[in-house]
Amino acid sequence: MTCPKSMEFGPCGGVGADGSCEVGDFRCTFLGLPLPRWTSGGPGATGAGGSHPAAAAPRRSAVPGGACGDLCPARPRAGTAAAELLDVVAERPLVVSMLPAAPLDARSIAECAAPLRGHVDAVLAGDAATSRLQFPPAYRARLIQDEGLRVWAGVNCRDRNRVALEAELAALAHAGVAAVHCVTGDHPLSGGRPDALPVFDLDSTRLVALAAEYGLLASVAESPTAPPVDLRAERVGEKAEAGASFAMLQYCGGAAQVAAFAADCPIPVLPGVPMIVDHEGAALLRSFAAAVLPEGYTETILASSDPLAAGVDVAIRHGRELLGVPGIAGVVVAGGVAAGAEPAFAEALAEVGRALMIHASAAVRSVGDRSAPEGWIGG
Numbered sequence: 001m002t003c004p005k006s007m008e009f010g011p012c013g014g015v016g017a018d019g020s021c022e023v024g025d026f027r028c029t030f031l032g033l034p035l036p037r038w039t040s041g042g043p044g045a046t047g048a049g050g051s052h053p054a055a056a057a058p059r060r061s062a063v064p065g066g067a068c069g070d071l072c073p074a075r076p077r078a079g080t081a082a083a084e085l086l087d088v089v090a091e092r093p094l095v096v097s098m099l100p101a102a103p104l105d106a107r108s109i110a111e112c113a114a115p116l117r118g119h120v121d122a123v124l125a126g127d128a129a130t131s132r133l134q135f136p137p138a139y140r141a142r143l144i145q146d147e148g149l150r151v152w153a154g155v156n157c158r159d160r161n162r163v164a165l166e167a168e169l170a171a172l173a174h175a176g177v178a179a180v181h182c183v184t185g186d187h188p189l190s191g192g193r194p195d196a197l198p199v200f201d202l203d204s205t206r207l208v209a210l211a212a213e214y215g216l217l218a219s220v221a222e223s224p225t226a227p228p229v230d231l232r233a234e235r236v237g238e239k240a241e242a243g244a245s246f247a248m249l250q251y252c253g254g255a256a257q258v259a260a261f262a263a264d265c266p267i268p269v270l271p272g273v274p275m276i277v278d279h280e281g282a283a284l285l286r287s288f289a290a291a292v293l294p295e296g297y298t299e300t301i302l303a304s305s306d307p308l309a310a311g312v313d314v315a316i317r318h319g320r321e322l323l324g325v326p327g328i329a330g331v332v333v334a335g336g337v338a339a340g341a342e343p344a345f346a347e348a349l350a351e352v353g354r355a356l357m358i359h360a361s362a363a364v365r366s367v368g369d370r371s372a373p374e375g376w377i378g379g
Contacts, residue, residue: 003029005158005184005198009036009205009238012184013223013250014289022289023187028227035231038205038241081122081150081178082217088121089268092360093323094330096152096270097349099123099144100342103134106143112346113147120353122178124248124332126154127185132193137180138171150178152219155211156185161201162210169214179217181248182208205242212243219270223250224261226290233264240267246329248272251285254294255321258328268329273319273356275335276301277311277348284336294318312348319356323363331356 003010004023011030014022021028030036076082088094097120102108116123125140134140141151153172160168172180184204188196202210204220211218220239224232236247249271252258258271274293276282282298285291297314304310315333322331333352337345 004187005203006200007184007203009038009203009235011226011228012203013221013226014186014190015223015226016289017225017227019227022190024189031227035234035238038209038238076215076217081145081176085122085150085178085217089329092364093328094121094270095319095353095356095360096120096122096124096330096332097353098275098332098334099125099149100337100345100349102339102342103128106135108342109140109143110147111343113144113149115343115347115350116353117148119350119357120149120333121330121357122150122152124152124154124181124334126152126181127156127158127183132159132188132191132196136171137168138175141172141175141177145175145177151175152179152181153177154181154183155207156183157200157202157204157207158185158188158198159196161199165202165207166210169211169216173214173216177216179219179246180211181219181221182211182244183221205239208239208244209242218244219246219248220244221250222247222265222269223290224252224257225250225292233261233266237266246270248332250288251291251293253292254318255325257292258322259325262325262327265327268327270330270332271322271325271328273315273322273331273333273352274298275311275315275333275345275349275352277308277335277345278338278341280338281311281336308344308348312351315352316355319352320359323356323360 004021005012011028015028019027019031097116099112101112123144125144128134137153137155141153144151155165155168157165182204184200188194188198208218208220222232222236226232244267247265247267247269249258249261249269251272251274252261262269274285274297276285276298279302282302285293301307301310301314319331319333322328333349
């Protein structure tokens, strides 16, 4: 059997703990096979065999005083959102948040962006398991940027062929997004639109190479607890060879588990901070394959007489623990919420983001020179 997502550089993060595929009751086709290796860039990503005039692929290069050494992303053009993002991460860990707007609703985007402005370094506008029909990434990015936020734009391979993906990345580069998050994407059968045919013309590794050709700062996803666990960090290395600068991690336990994976990961990581404020959000996170939350995390929140306040408090405490992990580039605060509650959820995200930014800045001031600690990414 071949991979239902037509992946060349698998396995994806949807592998169950028992080795099952996210699509059906059968074993992931990549398990037991050697890890696919990235051997070349542009031609494998685009099929065109040529480079794009937009920009050359960003290479990692040593930065004086930067402890990441040759893992640090090369500098983007000065004055861009990507350069601003790297300026921040040279000083302290990033605080990134999801944007919980209603789908296909520009007014909701503006309403939910307002409380986050100034309290997070960027917003991740990615795929949504419960709302597969969204504005195209570049258009959504422009709407969010108009509200004064840097955008980390998510792009998936499920819904577009390589020509459409290339056009979307070109538009994102022209829009000046801070970064792109390249994912293969969940199969339509696992989401709210099983009627849609899957495309999967590329996978995330080939997509990140294409993003690099357009000069975009790019991240990829990884699930440290999904089989084969012993190859997950090495798999990130193949994505780094293709052009990835950061890895956003699926929830994989507490700070100790994140630290263990970060120590083996060849590029800086951004672990997730689960944001749970109601039963709907808790159910969504439970549906994520290979997601492991810290012990008692969800139970503490849902047992509270005020789950919203408890969710904020637990997320801040967990986020502070993660910010203390050596070598991380930042954290991503995200979760799910009931339809119609997006504005209140955005307010909660802003409260968490504000507290974590204060904590990260205070921690840097307490140790003095930010360039000294080992493992931090340099600008």
